[in-house]
Amino acid sequence: GAVVSQHPSWVICKSGTSVKIECRSLDFQATTMFWYRQFPKQSLMLMATSNEGSKATYEQGVEKDKFLINHASLTLSTLTVTSAHPEDSSFYICSAHGGGGGAGETQYFGPGTRLLVL
Amino acid sequence: LAKTTQPISMDSYEGQEVNITCSHNNIATNDYITWYQQFPSQGPRFIIQGYKTKVTNEVASLFIPADRKSSTLSLPRVSLSDTAVYYCLVGDYNFNKFYFGSGTKLNVKP
Numbered sequence: 001g002a003v004v005s006q007h008p009s010w011v012i013c014k015s016g017t018s019v020k021i022e023c024r025s026l027d028f029q030a031t032t033m034f035w036y037r038q039f040p041k042q043s044l045m046l047m048a049t050s051n052e053g054s055k056a057t058y059e060q061g062v063e064k065d066k067f068l069i070n071h072a073s074l075t076l077s078t079l080t081v082t083s084a085h086p087e088d089s090s091f092y093i094c095s096a097h098g099g100g101g102g103a104g105e106t107q108y109f110g111p112g113t114r115l116l117v118l
Numbered sequence: 119l120a121k122t123t124q125p126i127s128m129d130s131y132e133g134q135e136v137n138i139t140c141s142h143n144n145i146a147t148n149d150y151i152t153w154y155q156q157f158p159s160q161g162p163r164f165i166i167q168g169y170k171t172k173v174t175n176e177v178a179s180l181f182i183p184a185d186r187k188s189s190t191l192s193l194p195r196v197s198l199s200d201t202a203v204y205y206c207l208v209g210d211y212n213f214n215k216f217y218f219g220s221g222t223k224l225n226v227k228p
Binding site for chain 1: 150152154159160161162163164167205207211212213218219220221
């Protein structure tokens with residue numbers, strides 16, 4: 001149980017285009033989803049927290065107009081990198097939290113999405 | 119907010135028990151401690167979570183002293199496949215506030 005998927009697993013795009021990454025909790029309802037980015041040999045950096053049906057809360061220094069987050073249902077959150085540039089190339093990871101007992105009571109992470117912007 | 123401190127790296131040999139300690143001196147009363155394992159180019163994998171004393175599951179044990187200012191992840195009889203980065207995370211139950219450590223790179227040698 002407690003499986004989180006991400007799609008796509010990797011994406012290559014041209015500079016200036018937008019990329020959407022999906023995060024799904026497959027076997028539990030996620031009241032909260034988190035989006036991270038990770039650079040090589042570094043820890044995870046929290047970008048934003050999203051609660052189903054409400055606006056995401058962004059960490060300081062993260063541009064909310066560039067990284068659009070939508071959490072439309074209890075099993076799906078999306079991250080859209082708008083007008084991507086090479087410096088946005090990174091490993092993006094989502095996690096989901098059920099907020100209650102049983103599966104999902106901790107953060108469960110997706111497999112990550114490798115983004116390369118040319 | 120409880121900032122965490124972990125050793126940057128550790129070396130071990132196959133078959134040994136490995137203990138990785140995380141310091142969190144400012145842990146709050148409602149904070150839990152969670153450990154994750156991460157392989158390159160993969161998302162972190164949940165290992166174990168605890169609040170106090172000792173928690174054990176099929177892959178690891180977590181020891182938390184009474185003052186909760188630190189925690190120790192214990193991996194029994196490691197194998198080469200346990201080579202990974204291990205992160206401790208301290209935060210409240212709903213992750214309203216939490217801190218991800220910088221991780222410990224465990225290198226298991228044959």
